[in-house]
Amino acid sequence: MITTTLYGNYMRIDIYHPRASVLCILLMGTLAAQAQAENMETILDIHHILGYLAALFLITVFVMMFYNRLFYFKEKDVTKETQRLNAQLGLIMDANRMKAWTYDMDKRLYKVLTEHGTKEIEYAPIDFSQSYDREDFEEMRKLIFDIRDGKTLSGTLLVKSAPLKDHAEGQRIYEINISILRHDKNGRPKTLLGTQCDITEEQKRTENTRKLMLRYHTVFESSLVDMVFYDANGILTELNDKAMETFGVTSRQAILDQKVRIWDVPSYREIDIHAIDAPMHFSSITDISKVKETDERIPQILTKGKIYYEADLSAVRDKNQKLLGVITAGRSITDMVESNHHQKEAAALLEKQTKAIQNYIEDINYSLKISHVRLMHYHPEKHELDILSDPNHIEYSLSQIRAMSMIDPEDRAKAYRMLLQMDKRHKGDFSETLHTIFKDKEGRDIYLNFRIMPIYNQDGEVSYYLGMCRDDTEVTHTEIRLKKETAKAQEAEQVKSTFLLNMSYELRTPLNAVIGFAELFGTEHNEEDEPIFAEEIKKNTNTLLKLINDILFLSRLDAKMIEYNYLETDFALLFEGWCYMGWSNLSPCVKTVIENPYNKLLVKIDPQNLAMVIQKLCIYSGLTTTEGTVRAKYEYRRGELMITIEDTGEGMDAENLEKAFDRFVHEEGKKSKGTGLDLPIVKELVEQMNGTIELQSEQGKGSTFFVSVPCEMINFEKKRSS
Incomplete structure (x- = not known):
């Protein structure tokens, strides 16, 4: 369109070309007449020749200035007209959310008209492709090549935009039509025209409508009450299984074919459905047998006798308050009325049940907003998981990598298998409880239970997955x-x-x-x-x-019956005596060494129980050492009394080292050392005094016990090093 406008304006400029030619001929004729009037002998002298050249130069300058001004004003007019037309085109396209671009087959360049229609911007294919989804752009290129090869003259396809990182609305959806704009001299396509229309909102409205209908049918069919729908003309168009059960209808289609009107129901005969502006409640008593006598359509209803029935009627309107139909939610109360309960109790129960129905409907919407249950969608084509706070609002949209990062490493394999099955569009339900990385208010790991079902399209293929995400932390931690x-x-x-x-x-x-x-x-x-x-x-x-x-x-230790009396004790004074008491039955071939670095070490400890620990460790080292050395030493460091008992006796291997503190455990193939309870008693005593004990041992080289007991130092006096 733009090129055609420019070409038309340049054609109008050619009208002025003959006029300039006539002017030049008149000037040349004037010069020729003057030459005839003068003497032919002098017409070709140097003065005349210079005059001719000067005249020719002036004529040339005049013609050039004339054409320059002519082209300048005409080009200005053409530019203004082009800008005006392009601006109008831009406004029209912007109002219709459209964009236009061309594709030069020879140069392989895309030209895009800006939003205001003021200029065109050229893009190389790789730059132009950045605006679209990679797979969709490949489909667009395929269509362009088909047009180039003559397989088709035009085509229309849906294309998604490239994912937008910081855009809350996500990808846009465009409807693009590609056709031939110009041919070359051989009749082959030279330039293609693409018109691009943003249909994202239409697509969203279609998807929301589909989801709404899905929820409507789910509630309609799974409701515990009779659900019946009449259209704007009052004709019955739908009823659920519960209503069919209540009225004894065996064939839904048969009753719908009868075109039953809402006014055919005795209790609804006086209702003006167009005047319903609030829910209406009805209670009725209908003798089905009598009604059958006057209405031939009633045989479709197998219920007999009187039926006591109550129902709520609500008008369904569009956003312009135009009536779309009337929906009734009701139930048969025949059994209740015919029972022997008191009328007041029956009325109270009726009120309670009616209120329960209303609360049930309200609770469905309320629970989706504030409960720990969230709806979720998974789209295999996008590999994205959407968490919904309510059916119409996506609270979080997570990629597979982001979703997997929220799962504890021990459960990521289960989560990956579930995602992989959905990516493969597995036709089956899923149920899995996954351990997440999040913590609840009590500091416990949060566990989420996912129950997912596939949603099929009209071809019977999985379109996406719908499910619920429930906080299963309490149950899981209880288990x-x-x-x-x-x-x-x-x-x-x-x-x-x-x-x-x-x-x-x-x-x-x-x-x-x-x-x-x-x-x-x-x-x-x-x-x-x-x-x-x-x-x-x-x-x-x-x-x-x-x-x-x-x-x-x-046994007293296990029952926590041992009392610990912490007294100020000179540990340096008592340490050697406790060691020698444990070594009282030591072999004469064993040398004893005691390292006491203090003259006085006044600490707050339980002397009785700590003495038992040291004595039993010394007894054990004496029993395992027949020759060599037994050594005892201690040191006070940063609020802890650190005691070491070591020997060069038998020692033990790694297997027996792990069981050294177990009760009644003896090294296999060796004579038992003591009762087998000495080391377990020592370990329990030390731990109940908030201390620690460690054992290092090597077969044939001896054992070393490290005991650390927290204590408060009152005073000390160290020995001088000799």
């Missing part, structure tokens, strides 16, 4: 706690059984020895052996007594 408590109970039962089994064995061993040696006194024996029998009985009795004392003490 987790139940599993943990069950595991603890099973573990406690196992520990109890093992403890009783080991304790039975440990008690029987010395007890059997006592009984055995005692029975020897009643048999034939040498009197010289009696001291040996008595000594064995005494030794095993002491072992049994120590074992029972340890069991009782450990």
Whole structure:
């Protein structure tokens, strides 16, 4: 259009060309007449020649100035006219949300007319493609190539814009029509014209209408009350399964074909449906048998006798308040009325049920806004998950990567499998509870339950997925706690059984020895052996007594019955004595070393229980060391008393090291050291004093115990280094 306008204006300029030619001929004729009047001998001298040249130069300048002004004013007029027409075209296209562009087949360039129609902007194909979705742009190029190859003369297609990062409305949708604007001299397409219309809002309205109809049919068909719809002419056009059940209708289509009007219902005969401006409530008593006698359409209804019925009528109008139809929500109250309940109770129940129906309808909308349940959509073609706060508002739109980042790593595999199935448009429902990275107000991990179902298009293919996202945190954490408590109970039962089994064995061993040696006194024996029998009985009795004392003490520890009395104690004064008491039965081949760096260390500790810890560790090191060295040392550092007991005895391997503090556990293939309760008692005592104990050991090289007990230092005096 723009090129045609410019060409027409330049054609009008050619009208002035003959007039300039006539002027030049008149000037040349005048010069010729003058030459005839003069002497022919002097006409070609130097003076005349210079005069001719000057005249010719002036004529040339005059003609050039004339054409310059002529072209200038005409070009100005043409430019103004072109700008005016382009501006009008821009306004028209902008009002219709349209854009126009051309494609030069030879130069492979796109030219886009600006919004105001003032100029054209050239784009290379790669720059032009940035405005559109990649796949859709490829379809557009394919159409252009089909037009170029003569396969088609024009075409129309829907194209999405490129994803907009900072645009709240997301991608735009355009309807683009491509046709031939000009041909070359061989009749092949030279320039293509593309008109682009933004139909995003129309598409959204269509989608919203479809969703609204889906919700309407879902509520209509799944309602617990009778739902009946009459059109603007009062003709029955739809009823749900519950209404068919109430009135005994076996064929929906058969009753609809009867064209039953709302005024055919006795209780609705006086209603002016065009005057309904608020919900109307009706209660009626209808004798179906009598009505059948006067209306031949009633045989479609199999219900007999009287029916007590109540209903709410509401008018359905468009935004211009034009009546679209009337919807009734009702129910049969025949069984209620015919029951033997008191009339007042029946009326109260009726009011309660009616209110429940109204509350039910209100709660559906309210729950979608404030509850922990959210609707969700997943679109396989966009790979996006939309979370909706209500059916018409998208609260969050998440890409797959963003959605996966919100899932705890342990559940990402489950989430990925679910997304992969939806991307493949799996025809089936999904239900999965996923562990997220979010925390609730109590600091607990949030678990979300997803229940998803596919929505099919008219071809029976999956269009998208609709589902609900529910906060399942409370239920999941209850299940987790139940599993943990069950595991603890099973573990406690196992520990109890093992403890009783080991304790039975440990008690029987010395007890059997006592009984055995005692029975020897009643048999034939040498009197010289009696001291040996008595000594064995005494030794095993002491072992049994120590074992029972340890069991009782450990039971008191488990029951938290041990009292801890923290007193100001000179630990430096008592440490060596406690160590030597533990080493009282040490082998003569073992050297003892005690490192006491303080003359005085006054700390606030429980001396009785801490002494038991040190003595039992020294006893254990003495039992495992037959030669070499046992060493004890301590140090006070930053509010903690750090005690080390080490030996160069047998040591233990890695497997036995893990079970060192277990009860009644002995190293396999080795003679038992003590009762098997010394180290468990030490560990429990240290932990109840808020301390820690660690054991390092290596087979054949010895063991080292590290005990750390928190305490308050009152005073100290360190020894001087020699």
